[in-house]
Amino acid sequence: MDSIGQGPRVVFTIPLFGGLDITETIVIGWLIIAAVLLLCLWLTRDLKKIPEKKRQIIAEAFVNFVNGSVKETMGSRFMKFAPYIATILVYAVLGALVSLLGLRSMTADFNVTLTWALMTFALITYYKIKTNGFGGYLKGFAQPFAVMLPLNLISEVATPLSMAFRMFGNVSGGMVITTLLYGALGALSSALHISFSIGSVVISLGQLFTPAVLSIYFDLFSGCIQAYIFATLTMVYISGAADEE
C-alpha cells in the first residue's frame, strides 16, 4: 500500500555534480535496451531470402507492420521515420510489459513519457519551420486572426503535455487501481481468516487469482494500446506539421 503515491525508488547515487540519483526507471530502461539489442541480434541471425525459421517471420511481420502504418498514416515520403516509430513502439511496449515481471512499469514515470513527448514536439516544430519558414511558423500562431494568439500558444504547449499525461495517466492509473485492489483483498482475507503469515511474510489466499484479470487489462491491453496510440499520434502530428501550407 505504501508504494501508491511514491515515485520510482532511487537505486543508487552517482557521486557526480553533487550526486546524480539513478532511479529504478533508468535501470529498467537500460535493461530493456540491452534486451532489445539481444532480441534484434537473435531475430536477424542468418536471414534467408525465403524465410525458413519462425523468428525471421516474426521479425518480417513486425517490420512490415511498422512500414505499413507509416506509409498509410504519413505517406511514402516519410518512410525514413519508420525506425523512429519502431523504436518508440518497441520501447514503450516493453516498458509497459515489464510490470508483468513484477518490476515497476517504465511509462509510470512521468519523466520518461515527457521526454518522448518532447522528442516528438521537437520533430513537429522542426517540420513546421521547414515547411513554412521561420516567419511562416511565427505567423502560424496568429492564424486565422491575431486575437487567437494566446489560444494557439496554449494548444501548441498542450500537444506534448497531453501526449505525456495520456500515457503516464493510463499506466499509473492502472498501477494505483491494482495496488488498491491488492490492499483490499489483503484486508478481506485477513477478515475472513484465510491469510496466514510465515515469519514476516503474509500470505493472503484472497490475493491469489483475482488481480490477474485486472492485470490482463491494465498491463497487457492498456500498455500495448497506449504505445500504439503514442506512435500513431506522433505520425499524425509530424505529417500534419509537414503538410501545412
Next chain:
Amino acid sequence: MTEKAFVLGCSAIGAGLAMIAGLGPGIGEGYAVGKTIEAIARQPEAKGDCTRTMFIGVAMAESTGIYSFIVALILMFANPFLGKL
C-alpha cells in the same frame, strides 16, 4: 479539528470531485465506439481504417479524464496546500 486535518479532508473530497470528470470521456468514448461498430457493420472491408481512426479519437477524448486523474493524484500524493499552512 486541526488545520492540517481540515486541509487533508478537503483535499480528499476535492480528489473525489475531480474524478467526476471521468463521466465525460466515458460517454464520449462509448459514443465513438458505437459509431465505429455501426460503420464496420455497414462496411466490413473498412475495418482497419475505422479501428485505427477510432483509437486515435478515443485517445484524444480520454485527455480530459486523464487531466482530472492527474489533479486527483496531485491532491492525494503531492498536496500543494499543506505547504501553505
